[in-house]
């Protein structure tokens with residue numbers, strides 16, 4: 215691998231490899247605020263080979279796997295080229311994903327040789343590196359003197375790059391970007407939007423995933439980008455190539471596309487929203503009482519992601535009552551305050567409204583208010599300032615960056631509010647601050663709207679929806695998902711790439727705390743329970759660390775631990791997306807959906823509330839796919855888990871497993887659902903029970 219490739223891997227998308235006689239590392243794309251520890255200056259090509267080092271390389275057989283300048287026959291390609299390993303080490307230690315303990319290049323190399331599997335990244339000369347390829351016994355077989363000689367040699371081998379990395383690569387001119395045919399460009403643009411924009415941003419400025427602007431992607435080149443797209447990363451980037459989503463040729467097209475300037479998608483003004491608005495059943499034509507004899511409050515509205523549908527499933531009988539066409543790759547569903555209506559938002563920004571009182575639940579209205587969306591919420595306030603029950607809905611958009619207030623009975627769009635603005639920390643203008651989670655307050659006619667890229671939490675008073683009042687609270691960048699504490703006074707939201715959870719007091723309308731967490735908190739809505747030692751807590755899983763963190767939420771009863779991370783419960787793996795419990799349950803359920811190990815990805819764990827130091831038990835919920843998202847039935851006696859399969863594999867498209875919460879035994883399977891993901895029980899969603 216050439217020096218520049220090492221440099222860009224280190225500074226950008228974060229996949230630096232160092233296997234055999236070393237170990238692998240992954241480097242975060244986010245700008246490191248701290249100074250980069252520098253490799254020892256390289257002595258160009260004149261340093262004479264050190265005999266002790268050469269003998270040690272010989273003894274360890276390092277040359278079979280690595281290119282090592284100056285070492286006879288060291289031309290191996292199983293592990294990475296070690297020509298500029300010192301510079302790579304210096305960059306890698308800056309990565310937020312670096313899991314080792316080294317803070318100097320010397321310590322980094324020592325750790326890499328003695329504990330080669332601490333961290334594994336995917337690129338070994340264009341192929342994925344594998345854990346376990348370099349046995350620790352190789353390093354352990356060296357004496358301290360030999361080890362020191364090898365480390366000293368690798369810091370300045372003859373033939374290494376003259377320049378030491380002192381700064382991130384400068385932006386390459388966009389003319390340097392490779393070209394694409396019109397068809398290739400159109401295909402890549404669509405695929406990027408469908409598969410990548412959610413994490414990297416429509417304008418590719420980065421959020422959950424790194425920025426992919428040409429100044430960052432051109433230095434990586436097609437090979438570097440293709441390697442990452444093919445193999446994925448341990449930080450949650452899917453291994454699109456390995457999973458068979460894309461061929462190598464398609465990945466190469468995407469890699470070229472990513473080096474071009476991102477095309478800006480169109481805006482969506484009110485006129486166009488209104489043109490898309492359809493009302494199938496007017497409010498005065500709808501039933502005035504439930505027509506169905508079913509227990510509709512125990513319905514589960516289940517996302518059938520790749521079918522572009524939701525299934526309404528009877529929670530008492532497990533029958534699929536109806537399947538309703540909604541938006542593309544449906545994301546979430548929320549219920550109106552009475553529970554009568556389900557509002558379903560698709561990634562394409564199409565909002566569908568389903569009447570659950572009819573015999574066969576069906577759409578009564580729909581509208582498109584964005585091209586890319588993730589969140590929807592309703593008005594819930596009923597008090598001295600008015601009764602807003604079932605009156606309004608709000609959709610949070612990724613693109614265009616805005617939220618839209620709609621009539622909750624008809625879905626007619628009422629008002630658009632742009633979220634473009636300035637980042638909370640550096641006060642830079644951001645053209646694409648996307649709307650992440652939204653919750654509705656019980657205390658005021660107010661929504662709490664989280665604006666991801668600028669890191670602000672907006673308290674939006676909807677009493678006059680034409681002219682909403684907005685209070686902007688500064689939090690931290692990359693706000694994503696979150697939920698209420700058990701009292702519904704405090705809202706906790708993950709600022710995921712900042713490794714923080716922000717806490718808002720909805721009653722007083724102020725920020726309460728920013729709590730530090732492990733890497734990439736991803737709570738879903740989080741979960742509330744009473745810790746035997748710390749009292750009431752709210753917990754979140756993490757994408758980047760195998761851990762659940764619990765935060766104290768009782769400032770009155772337990773002021774000493776309020777808004778502090780009081781407990782870490784280890785998990786067998788990272789990649790957790792969702793966690794859930796119920797006030798009646800003695801368990802906490804957690805998934806590891808995005809773990810790169812397919813077995814862990816379909817494994818779920820249960821933690822006993824009375825002994826939360828470690829998981830009580832973990833098991834594989836299926837023999838295929840990924841286990842994702844939990845929901846309780848209305849009584850809190852059953853837990854439903856989705857098996858997120860592959861829409862193109864009959865028999866393995868997906869299903870729901872129903873567990874008895876008391877005994878943790880399987881009660882039923884609801885089979886042959888197409889990629890079920892989120893499930894929203896009417897009773898629990900209305901009351902924010904989690």
Ligand code: DHE
Pocket residue numbers: 409410411412413422517519543544545546588589590649650651652653694695696738739791842843891892893
């Ligand atoms: Fe989600 C909630 C965004 C990927 C399933 N997801 C949310 C919320 C946001 C969000 C902002 C909070 C909504 C709220 O509470 O108002 N999700 C994103 C993304 O940007 C991301 C990372 C990438 C993307 O391209 O969409 C993403 N999400 C996924 C998935 O891959 C999941 C597992 C399956 C899918 O649908 O694609 C998924 N997200 C969910 C679910 C919830 C959710 C089930 C609701 C959880 C709940 O219990 O309320």
